[in-house]
Amino acid sequence: MMSIDFLEALSTDNLDAIRAAPKTDVHCHAFFSTRLENVERWIGHSLTKPPPQMDGLAGMMTYADKVLAPSIKHREGFEFVGVSAMDDAVRDGVVMLEMSFDIRLAEFYPDGVAGLWAFIETLVERYSGQADLRPELGFSRGNAYDPKRMRLAHEAVELGLFQSIDLYSDQEACAPEAVQSLYVKARAAGMKRKAHVGEFGGAEEIRRTIEILDLDEVQHGIGAAESVEIMRWLSENQIQLNVCPTSNVILDGVPDLASHPIRALFDNGVSVTINTDDLMIFGQSVSEEYRNLYQAGVFSAQELEDIRRASLEKVPHPYNP
Numbered sequence: 001m002m003s004i005d006f007l008e009a010l011s012t013d014n015l016d017a018i019r020a021a022p023k024t025d026v027h028c029h030a031f032f033s034t035r036l037e038n039v040e041r042w043i044g045h046s047l048t049k050p051p052p053q054m055d056g057l058a059g060m061m062t063y064a065d066k067v068l069a070p071s072i073k074h075r076e077g078f079e080f081v082g083v084s085a086m087d088d089a090v091r092d093g094v095v096m097l098e099m100s101f102d103i104r105l106a107e108f109y110p111d112g113v114a115g116l117w118a119f120i121e122t123l124v125e126r127y128s129g130q131a132d133l134r135p136e137l138g139f140s141r142g143n144a145y146d147p148k149r150m151r152l153a154h155e156a157v158e159l160g161l162f163q164s165i166d167l168y169s170d171q172e173a174c175a176p177e178a179v180q181s182l183y184v185k186a187r188a189a190g191m192k193r194k195a196h197v198g199e200f201g202g203a204e205e206i207r208r209t210i211e212i213l214d215l216d217e218v219q220h221g222i223g224a225a226e227s228v229e230i231m232r233w234l235s236e237n238q239i240q241l242n243v244c245p246t247s248n249v250i251l252d253g254v255p256d257l258a259s260h261p262i263r264a265l266f267d268n269g270v271s272v273t274i275n276t277d278d279l280m281i282f283g284q285s286v287s288e289e290y291r292n293l294y295q296a297g298v299f300s301a302q303e304l305e306d307i308r309r310a311s312l313e314k315v316p317h318p319y320n321p
Protein backbone atom coordinates (compact mmCIF):
# COMPACT_ATOMS: atom_id res chain seq x y z
CA MET A 1 0.00 0.00 0.00
CA MET A 2 2.75 2.37 1.00
CA SER A 3 4.51 1.67 -2.31
CA ILE A 4 1.50 2.85 -4.33
CA ASP A 5 1.36 5.93 -2.13
CA PHE A 6 5.01 6.81 -2.69
CA LEU A 7 4.83 6.28 -6.45
CA GLU A 8 1.69 8.37 -6.67
CA ALA A 9 3.12 10.97 -4.35
CA LEU A 10 6.08 11.46 -6.69
CA SER A 11 4.09 11.50 -9.91
CA THR A 12 1.50 13.94 -8.51
CA ASP A 13 4.14 16.04 -6.72
CA ASN A 14 2.49 15.57 -3.35
CA LEU A 15 5.30 16.50 -0.96
CA ASP A 16 3.25 15.69 2.15
CA ALA A 17 2.68 12.17 0.86
CA ILE A 18 6.37 11.81 -0.07
CA ARG A 19 7.18 12.84 3.51
CA ALA A 20 4.73 10.29 4.89
CA ALA A 21 6.68 7.38 3.40
CA PRO A 22 9.45 6.07 5.68
CA LYS A 23 12.96 7.01 4.54
CA THR A 24 16.53 6.98 5.85
CA ASP A 25 19.33 9.54 6.07
CA VAL A 26 22.70 7.85 6.40
CA HIS A 27 24.84 10.76 5.29
CA CYS A 28 24.22 13.76 7.51
CA HIS A 29 26.44 15.78 9.79
CA ALA A 30 24.81 16.68 13.11
CA PHE A 31 26.42 20.11 13.31
CA PHE A 32 24.67 21.38 10.14
CA SER A 33 21.60 19.11 10.06
CA THR A 34 18.71 21.44 10.78
CA ARG A 35 17.18 24.01 8.47
CA LEU A 36 18.73 27.48 8.54
CA GLU A 37 15.31 28.98 9.35
CA ASN A 38 15.29 27.13 12.68
CA VAL A 39 18.64 28.66 13.65
CA GLU A 40 17.37 32.09 12.61
CA ARG A 41 14.26 31.67 14.74
CA TRP A 42 16.36 30.53 17.69
CA ILE A 43 18.83 33.42 17.56
CA GLY A 44 16.06 35.91 16.74
CA HIS A 45 17.43 37.38 13.54
CA SER A 46 18.07 36.37 9.96
CA LEU A 47 21.39 35.16 8.55
CA THR A 48 22.99 35.55 5.13
CA LYS A 49 21.64 32.72 2.96
CA PRO A 50 24.11 30.24 1.49
CA PRO A 51 25.10 31.18 -2.07
CA PRO A 52 23.40 28.92 -4.66
CA GLN A 53 26.81 27.89 -5.95
CA MET A 54 29.95 27.45 -3.83
CA ASP A 55 33.51 26.71 -4.71
CA GLY A 56 33.79 23.18 -3.34
CA LEU A 57 34.42 22.37 0.31
CA ALA A 58 36.60 25.42 0.78
CA GLY A 59 33.78 27.67 -0.41
CA MET A 60 31.34 25.93 1.90
CA MET A 61 33.63 26.30 4.91
CA THR A 62 34.17 29.99 4.17
CA TYR A 63 30.42 30.51 4.33
CA ALA A 64 29.96 28.29 7.39
CA ASP A 65 32.79 29.89 9.37
CA LYS A 66 31.67 33.41 8.59
CA VAL A 67 27.88 33.11 8.82
CA LEU A 68 26.96 29.98 10.80
CA ALA A 69 29.76 29.41 13.31
CA PRO A 70 29.12 32.48 15.50
CA SER A 71 25.58 31.23 16.22
CA ILE A 72 26.20 27.52 16.69
CA LYS A 73 29.86 26.85 17.46
CA HIS A 74 29.37 26.27 21.18
CA ARG A 75 27.63 23.70 23.33
CA GLU A 76 24.30 25.50 23.47
CA GLY A 77 24.24 26.07 19.71
CA PHE A 78 25.23 22.50 18.90
CA GLU A 79 22.61 21.06 21.25
CA PHE A 80 19.92 23.28 19.76
CA VAL A 81 20.88 22.10 16.27
CA GLY A 82 20.93 18.45 17.37
CA VAL A 83 17.38 18.51 18.73
CA SER A 84 16.10 20.64 15.87
CA ALA A 85 17.73 18.30 13.32
CA MET A 86 15.86 15.36 14.79
CA ASP A 87 12.59 17.33 14.65
CA ASP A 88 13.25 18.13 10.98
CA ALA A 89 14.05 14.48 10.22
CA VAL A 90 10.91 13.17 11.93
CA ARG A 91 8.75 15.72 10.11
CA ASP A 92 10.31 14.56 6.84
CA GLY A 93 9.48 10.89 7.47
CA VAL A 94 13.08 9.88 8.16
CA VAL A 95 12.88 6.82 10.39
CA MET A 96 16.56 5.93 10.62
CA LEU A 97 19.58 8.21 10.72
CA GLU A 98 23.27 7.53 10.78
CA MET A 99 24.14 11.03 11.92
CA SER A 100 27.78 11.88 12.39
CA PHE A 101 29.02 13.72 15.48
CA ASP A 102 32.46 15.22 15.00
CA ILE A 103 34.95 14.36 17.71
CA ARG A 104 35.69 18.10 18.10
CA LEU A 105 32.21 18.46 19.65
CA ALA A 106 33.65 16.73 22.74
CA GLU A 107 35.63 19.92 23.30
CA PHE A 108 32.37 21.74 24.15
CA TYR A 109 32.10 19.59 27.29
CA PRO A 110 34.27 19.81 30.42
CA ASP A 111 34.25 16.01 30.62
CA GLY A 112 34.96 15.55 26.90
CA VAL A 113 33.67 12.45 25.16
CA ALA A 114 31.55 11.46 28.19
CA GLY A 115 29.73 14.80 28.12
CA LEU A 116 29.15 14.64 24.37
CA TRP A 117 27.89 11.09 24.69
CA ALA A 118 25.48 12.00 27.49
CA PHE A 119 23.84 14.53 25.17
CA ILE A 120 23.71 12.09 22.22
CA GLU A 121 22.11 9.50 24.48
CA THR A 122 19.34 11.91 25.45
CA LEU A 123 18.69 12.50 21.74
CA VAL A 124 18.52 8.76 21.00
CA GLU A 125 16.09 8.24 23.87
CA ARG A 126 13.98 11.32 23.22
CA TYR A 127 13.27 10.25 19.64
CA SER A 128 13.09 6.51 20.11
CA GLY A 129 9.83 5.22 18.70
CA GLN A 130 9.89 8.01 16.10
CA ALA A 131 13.32 7.60 14.56
CA ASP A 132 16.14 5.13 15.01
CA LEU A 133 19.13 7.42 15.60
CA ARG A 134 22.39 5.52 15.19
CA PRO A 135 25.18 7.82 16.33
CA GLU A 136 28.20 7.94 14.05
CA LEU A 137 31.64 9.17 15.06
CA GLY A 138 32.88 11.87 12.69
CA PHE A 139 36.53 12.64 12.13
CA SER A 140 37.92 15.39 9.94
CA ARG A 141 40.99 14.61 7.84
CA GLY A 142 42.37 17.94 9.02
CA ASN A 143 42.74 16.45 12.52
CA ALA A 144 44.70 13.37 11.49
CA TYR A 145 47.94 14.92 12.70
CA ASP A 146 46.47 16.52 15.83
CA PRO A 147 47.51 14.13 18.62
CA LYS A 148 44.92 15.42 21.07
CA ARG A 149 41.97 14.97 18.71
CA MET A 150 43.27 11.64 17.46
CA ARG A 151 43.45 10.50 21.09
CA LEU A 152 39.86 11.63 21.66
CA ALA A 153 38.71 9.66 18.61
CA HIS A 154 40.50 6.53 19.83
CA GLU A 155 38.89 7.02 23.22
CA ALA A 156 35.42 7.31 21.65
CA VAL A 157 35.96 4.09 19.68
CA GLU A 158 37.27 2.27 22.76
CA LEU A 159 34.21 3.27 24.74
CA GLY A 160 32.12 1.37 22.19
CA LEU A 161 29.43 4.05 22.04
CA PHE A 162 29.19 4.86 18.34
CA GLN A 163 27.80 2.45 15.77
CA SER A 164 29.78 3.72 12.80
CA ILE A 165 32.69 5.97 11.89
CA ASP A 166 33.12 8.50 9.07
CA LEU A 167 36.06 10.47 7.74
CA TYR A 168 35.59 13.75 5.88
CA SER A 169 36.75 17.18 4.71
CA ASP A 170 39.50 17.97 2.25
CA GLN A 171 40.73 14.73 0.69
CA GLU A 172 44.20 16.25 0.33
CA ALA A 173 44.54 16.88 4.09
CA CYS A 174 45.60 13.30 4.81
CA ALA A 175 46.03 9.98 3.08
CA PRO A 176 43.82 7.15 4.38
CA GLU A 177 46.91 5.53 5.89
CA ALA A 178 47.02 8.33 8.49
CA VAL A 179 43.79 7.08 10.11
CA GLN A 180 44.23 3.38 9.44
CA SER A 181 44.89 2.43 13.07
CA LEU A 182 41.68 4.21 14.12
CA TYR A 183 39.75 2.23 11.51
CA VAL A 184 41.35 -1.06 12.57
CA LYS A 185 40.15 -0.31 16.09
CA ALA A 186 36.68 0.63 14.83
CA ARG A 187 36.45 -2.66 13.00
CA ALA A 188 37.44 -4.58 16.12
CA ALA A 189 34.71 -2.69 17.99
CA GLY A 190 32.16 -3.88 15.43
CA MET A 191 31.57 -0.41 13.97
CA LYS A 192 30.45 0.19 10.40
CA ARG A 193 33.23 1.97 8.50
CA LYS A 194 32.59 4.83 6.09
CA ALA A 195 34.60 7.69 4.59
CA HIS A 196 33.99 10.62 2.27
CA VAL A 197 35.89 9.98 -0.92
CA GLY A 198 35.32 10.66 -4.61
CA GLU A 199 33.11 13.67 -3.95
CA PHE A 200 34.95 15.54 -6.70
CA GLY A 201 36.12 12.74 -8.98
CA GLY A 202 38.96 10.26 -8.60
CA ALA A 203 37.59 6.75 -9.11
CA GLU A 204 40.86 4.99 -8.29
CA GLU A 205 41.24 6.82 -4.96
CA ILE A 206 37.81 5.50 -3.97
CA ARG A 207 38.94 1.92 -4.38
CA ARG A 208 42.26 2.62 -2.62
CA THR A 209 40.53 4.23 0.37
CA ILE A 210 38.02 1.37 0.63
CA GLU A 211 40.86 -1.14 0.64
CA ILE A 212 43.08 0.68 3.15
CA LEU A 213 40.30 1.48 5.62
CA ASP A 214 38.25 -1.66 4.92
CA LEU A 215 35.16 0.45 4.33
CA ASP A 216 31.62 -0.89 4.30
CA GLU A 217 30.14 2.20 2.65
CA VAL A 218 31.30 5.40 0.95
CA GLN A 219 29.95 8.92 1.54
CA HIS A 220 29.46 10.47 -1.93
CA GLY A 221 31.81 8.30 -4.04
CA ILE A 222 30.24 9.72 -7.19
CA GLY A 223 33.66 9.93 -8.87
CA ALA A 224 33.33 6.17 -9.33
CA ALA A 225 31.09 6.91 -12.31
CA GLU A 226 34.24 7.83 -14.27
CA SER A 227 35.19 4.16 -14.38
CA VAL A 228 33.04 1.20 -15.38
CA GLU A 229 35.67 -1.03 -13.83
CA ILE A 230 35.43 0.68 -10.42
CA MET A 231 31.62 0.67 -10.56
CA ARG A 232 31.70 -3.06 -11.26
CA TRP A 233 34.13 -3.56 -8.40
CA LEU A 234 31.85 -1.60 -6.02
CA SER A 235 28.88 -3.63 -7.15
CA GLU A 236 30.68 -6.96 -6.74
CA ASN A 237 31.94 -6.00 -3.30
CA GLN A 238 28.53 -4.65 -2.30
CA ILE A 239 29.90 -1.26 -1.29
CA GLN A 240 27.01 1.18 -0.89
CA LEU A 241 27.37 4.84 -1.85
CA ASN A 242 25.50 7.35 0.30
CA VAL A 243 24.85 10.14 -2.16
CA CYS A 244 23.72 13.73 -1.48
CA PRO A 245 22.62 15.10 -4.87
CA THR A 246 21.97 18.76 -3.97
CA SER A 247 25.23 19.02 -2.06
CA ASN A 248 27.08 17.79 -5.15
CA VAL A 249 25.40 20.40 -7.37
CA ILE A 250 25.87 23.34 -4.99
CA LEU A 251 29.52 22.49 -4.31
CA ASP A 252 30.10 22.15 -8.04
CA GLY A 253 30.95 18.45 -7.99
CA VAL A 254 28.37 17.97 -10.78
CA PRO A 255 26.98 20.57 -13.19
CA ASP A 256 23.27 19.95 -12.49
CA LEU A 257 20.86 17.42 -11.07
CA ALA A 258 19.76 16.10 -14.48
CA SER A 259 23.30 14.92 -15.27
CA HIS A 260 24.05 13.60 -11.78
CA PRO A 261 26.19 10.43 -11.95
CA ILE A 262 23.89 8.67 -9.47
CA ARG A 263 22.09 7.46 -12.62
CA ALA A 264 25.23 5.84 -14.06
CA LEU A 265 26.08 4.32 -10.68
CA PHE A 266 22.58 2.85 -10.39
CA ASP A 267 22.70 1.52 -13.96
CA ASN A 268 26.00 -0.19 -13.23
CA GLY A 269 24.57 -2.05 -10.25
CA VAL A 270 26.06 0.08 -7.48
CA SER A 271 23.75 0.40 -4.46
CA VAL A 272 22.98 4.01 -3.69
CA THR A 273 21.07 5.84 -0.98
CA ILE A 274 19.73 9.41 -1.08
CA ASN A 275 20.69 11.76 1.74
CA THR A 276 20.93 15.38 2.91
CA ASP A 277 24.60 15.97 3.92
CA ASP A 278 24.07 19.41 5.55
CA LEU A 279 20.45 20.56 5.58
CA MET A 280 21.44 23.96 7.01
CA ILE A 281 23.53 24.71 3.94
CA PHE A 282 21.94 22.72 1.10
CA GLY A 283 18.33 23.22 2.21
CA GLN A 284 16.85 19.99 0.80
CA SER A 285 15.34 17.29 3.03
CA VAL A 286 15.47 13.61 2.04
CA SER A 287 11.89 13.85 0.71
CA GLU A 288 12.84 16.89 -1.36
CA GLU A 289 15.91 15.08 -2.70
CA TYR A 290 13.65 12.24 -3.91
CA ARG A 291 11.25 14.74 -5.45
CA ASN A 292 14.07 16.66 -7.14
CA LEU A 293 15.54 13.52 -8.69
CA TYR A 294 12.13 12.54 -10.02
CA GLN A 295 11.39 15.98 -11.43
CA ALA A 296 14.82 16.28 -13.03
CA GLY A 297 14.10 13.00 -14.83
CA VAL A 298 17.04 11.18 -13.23
CA PHE A 299 14.90 8.29 -11.96
CA SER A 300 11.40 6.99 -12.50
CA ALA A 301 9.04 6.85 -9.54
CA GLN A 302 9.48 3.06 -9.44
CA GLU A 303 13.28 3.34 -9.37
CA LEU A 304 13.09 5.83 -6.50
CA GLU A 305 10.71 3.49 -4.72
CA ASP A 306 13.24 0.65 -5.17
CA ILE A 307 16.03 2.85 -3.77
CA ARG A 308 13.83 3.88 -0.82
CA ARG A 309 12.84 0.29 -0.05
CA ALA A 310 16.42 -0.96 -0.27
CA SER A 311 17.53 1.74 2.18
CA LEU A 312 14.97 0.47 4.70
CA GLU A 313 15.99 -3.16 4.43
CA LYS A 314 17.97 -3.26 7.65
CA VAL A 315 15.71 -0.92 9.57
CA PRO A 316 13.66 -2.86 12.13
CA HIS A 317 10.08 -2.57 13.23
CA PRO A 318 8.51 -0.23 14.44
CA TYR A 319 10.51 2.27 12.40
CA ASN A 320 9.89 0.37 9.19
CA PRO A 321 6.18 -0.43 9.10
Ligand SMILES: [Zn+2]
Residues within 6 Å of the ligand: 027, 028, 029, 168, 196, 219, 277
Ligand atom coordinates in the same frame (compact mmCIF):
# COMPACT_ATOMS: atom_id res chain seq x y z
ZN1 LIG B 1 29.17 14.78 3.97
